[in-house]
Amino acid sequence: MRLIYSLIFCLITIISFTQKGQLIGKVIDEKSNNPMSYVTVSLHNQNDSLLITGGITNSEGEFNIKDIELGNIYLFKCSFIGYQSIFKKLDFSKSKSINLENVMLSVSNEVLDGVEVLADKPFVTYEIDKKVVNVEAMSNVVSQTAVEVLANIPSISVDMDGNVSLRGSQGFTLLINGRPSAMPPSDALQLIQASNIKDIEIITNPSAKYDAEGTSGIINVILKKNKLEGVSTLININGSNAANGTDYWNYGGDFLTSINKGKVKFNIGGQFVDPNRFRDIQQIRQTVLGVDTFRIESDGIHRYFGKNYGGNAAMEYSPNESNFLNIGLNVRKRQWNAAANYFFDEYSNDSLLYDYENRERTLRDFFVLSGSMGYQHLFNKDKDHYFSITSTYNLYDGKEDAQTEFFSLENDFQGGNRNTEFGPSNAIRVSLDYQKPLKNSMKIQLGARSDFGFSRDDQDAFEYRFDVGEYVRLDSFSTDVTYVQNVYAGYGILNGEFKEKLGYQFGIRAEYTDRFIEMTNSNLNATIQRLNWFPSAHFSYKIDDKNQLKASASRRINRPKTWHLEPFIAWEDPYTVRQGNPDLLPEYIQSYELGYIKDLEKGSFSTEIYFRNVNNIRARIQEVYDTNVIVKRPVNAGVSQALGAEFSFNKRVNKWWSFNAGANLFYYKITGQISGSSLDQETFTYRGRWSNSFLLPKDFKIQFISNYIADVVSVQGIDKGFISFDLALKKDFSEGKISSTLQMRNILATERRETWVDTETLYSYRMATPRWLVVALSVSFRLNNFSNTDKIKTEEGSEF
Known part of the structure; x- marks a missing residue:
């Protein structure tokens, strides 16, 4: 009987072995013709670049990857620091064993020994519920911030003040390495240097695992990490002109040091930025009060400046293959200040009343502290069966001091206004997540999350009084607000695959909101307790190895922020006040998407058709407050609908030229009414991006990027479109250990930002024009102590 069992066991073993594939080869330095040891070789899913398996070469440069699942086409990658990465598609549906023979690595960009050098990771890759933008492929943004990076993505637009919109909405959620930001999204993005970003994930239809917050979805910024054993450092320094001659400059730098000692990994980083930005501003504002018409016209220069600096540290500890901390x-x-000098002409019924100079300065000082701790346990060392707990703490403490003073053209002081605001914001999050594989390639995910938020805002307004010779507090315009919001959530997801063709994911999320607002006037206190349900569904269908379909649907919520709800008047400048609205309702969003992805021989093509319906759409309207003064306040403007299509196409034309192009076309409609005034608007608009990359002799690389943005309607007016052109020249030295990039942005001075508001009682026009084109130089240094005894781990980030 034992003999029979032994024969059966041997037979099963032989059958199992024959169902696995094998990949062998040898890596050689093209210049010296010597074998290369400790080179990373890996196999990836060809659709989303997910790592499947891999290893390193031995002292003879040889590699042998075993136990490869047959019946699939993989993307083979061979990489080593300072060398051009090699990619090749391998078909294991037709072969059980593949011998690549000699794989030649070179610091140049040539095609060697039958191995094809494809584009280093496509500009955009796709997964079942998101698309991933490869920031490392964008040479034109290395000295800039995450805001300028996002401005190069067709799904995203950035206005003249740096506010980011995803598919036409600023109501998105920002994550950094999967964790919520302590700061408002646009402010946080201004602090992230592009040189520190690996990828940006755009999640327009998030699954039930993610927060339901956000009109248009989630932007997740993935920062660089190093996975090589030893000590390595990446240093970036950059400088540029400030578009205002030679008197002011932009400069900055950052570093990231990684210490990898097997079970323990440390990452330590620091950043410093000294930005200066100048723009010429032209404004016209006309208000109607009764039978009188008042108008102001102004011209001047606006400057943003400040100093931003900080540090970060992270530790990862894995005592074994099942536990991770x-x-x-x-x-x-962050100091983000503004100064402006404007010359005003003030009219009444076309008669000039006054002409004077307005000097403004705003000092903003913020302190941000973020901490996180996480633990994950793998059951039976299975990455698909795990339990994790994550906690984060965010503190955002800021103060603002804005002052405007008036002077006659003879430089005589005429008066002024001042507004101060300060207060901390605290947020704590605790998350529990569990995933378990089921039968037939199915998985179930369960999770719970609690968010605890507390903030306080102390705002005071002052006016200069000549009788006392100082600024006097205005009690009627000074307020204190305390804001508490706790959100308790739970979710469940079931996903799987049917016959290796159809991928599916169904989810449901419940969120309970408990919010209390306490104001100076207790009669205006507000409490909200609300339970909401948010279903989601995602599908992917693999037509064949080169064609794939995707579809998804979700429901989301966009809750009002603290400053949206404060019903008090606050002065922004002598001609603008703002006021919140305690009666605001949350926006509810239904979103649907259908996508198609085609894998080309040397590139890819994709398209996404989307529809978004928003109830209780929130918009900031402008109305006449007083003579030449407007008030800005948020309202629920009605219902908005957006129907659009995004296209992406990238291709390597030949050895020295590759390009990627993207476009977003959509129809946008708003149906609403306030105070008897219609807010109905509709438009068809579009934006596009075309990037060309060229490989030149001596390892020079040139990237030319053009962006076009068409006109976009708002609730009360229009944002004028524009076209811009950027150019970048990159050169690597010392076998890739030093990189330099020269950038020229807005090279034809065409990036003008114009906005109009036009109602029965208000006409407002504003144009902001950069003074010069911006020329920037950035240099990166990669330092390490790697030796032939170092072991290279499989990658989850950039190597430096």
Whole structure:
């Protein structure tokens, strides 16, 4: 009987072995013709670049990857620091064993020994519920911030003040490495240097695992990490003109040091930025009060400046292959100031009343502290069966001091206004997540999350009084607000695959909101307790190895922020006040998408058709408050609908030229009414991006990018479109250990930002024009102590 069992066991073993594939080869330095040891070789899913398996070469440069699942086409990658990465598609549906023979690595960009050098990771890749933008492929943004990076993505637009919109909405959620930001999204993005970003994930229809917050979805910024054993450092320094001659400059730098000692990994980083930005501003504002018409016209220069610096540290500890612990800390200090000088002409019924100079200055000082701790346990060392707990703490403490003073053209002081605001914001999050594989390639995910938020806002307004010779507090315009919001959530997801063709994911999320607002006038206190349900569904269908379909649907919510609800008047400048609205309702969003992805021989093509319906759409309208003064306040403007299509196409034309192009075309409609005034608007608009990359002799690389943005309607007016052109020249030195990039942005001075508001009682026009084109130089240094005894782990980030 034992003999029979032994024969059966041997037979099963032989059958199992024959169902696995094998990949062998040898890596050689093209210049010296010597074998290369400790080179990373890996197999990836060809659709989403997910790592499947891999290893490193031995002392003879040889590699042998075993136990490869047959019946699939993989993307083979061979990489080593300072060398051009090699990619090749391998078909294991037709072969059980593939011998690549000699794989030649070179610091140049040539095609060697039958192995094809494809584009280093496509500009955009797709997964079942998101698309991933490869920031490392964008040479034109290395000295800039995450805001300028996002401005190069067709799904995203950035206005003249740096506010980011995803598919036409600023109501998105920002994550950094999967964790919520302590700061408002647009402010946080201004602090992230592009040189520190690996990828940006755009999640327009998030699954039930993610927060339901956000009109248009989630932007997740993935920062660089190093996975090589030893000590390595990446240093970036950059400088540029400030578009205002030679008197002011932009400069900055950052570093990231990684210490990888097997079970323990440390990452330590720091950043410093000294930005200066100048723009010429032209404004016209006309208000109607009764039978009188008042108008102001102004011209001047606006400058943004300040100093931003900070540091971050993270530790990862894995005592074994089943348990992982990570701790992170991020501390930042931000000074973001503004100064402006405007010359005004003030009219009444076309008669000039006054002409004077207006000097403005705004000092903003913020302190940001973020901490996180996470633990994950793998059951039976299975990455698909795990339990994890994550906690984060965010502190955002800021103060603002804005002052405007008037002077006659003879430089005589005429008066002024001042507004101060300060207060901390605290947020704590605790998350529990569990995933378990089921039968027939199915998985179930369960999770719970609690968010605890507390903030306080102390705002005071002052007016200069000549009788006392100082600024006097205005009690009627000074307020204190305390804001508490707790959100308790739970979710469940079932996903799987049917016959290796159809991928599916169904989810449901419940969120309970408990919010209390306490104001100076207790009669205006507000409490909300609300339970909401958010279903989601995602599908992918693999037509064949080169064609794939995707579809998804979700429901989301966009809750009003603290400053949206404060019903008090606050002065922004002598001609603009703002006021919140305690009666605001949350926006509810239904979103649907259908996508198609085609894998080309040397590139890819994709398209997404989307529809978004928003109830209780929130918009900031402008109305006449007083003579030449407007008030800005948020309202629920009605219902908005957006129907659009996004297209992406990238291709390597030959050895020295590759390009990627993207476009977003959509129809946008608003149906609503306030105070008897219609807010109905509709438009068809579009934006596009075309990037060309060229490989030149001596390892020079040139990237030319053009962006076009058409006109876009708002609730009360229009934002004028524009076209811009950027150019970048990159050169690597010392076998890739030093990189330099020269950038020229807005090279034809065509990036003008114009906005109009036009109602029965208000006409407002504003144009902001950069003074010069911006020329920037950035240099990156990669330092390490790697030796032939170092072991290279499989990658989850950039190597430096």
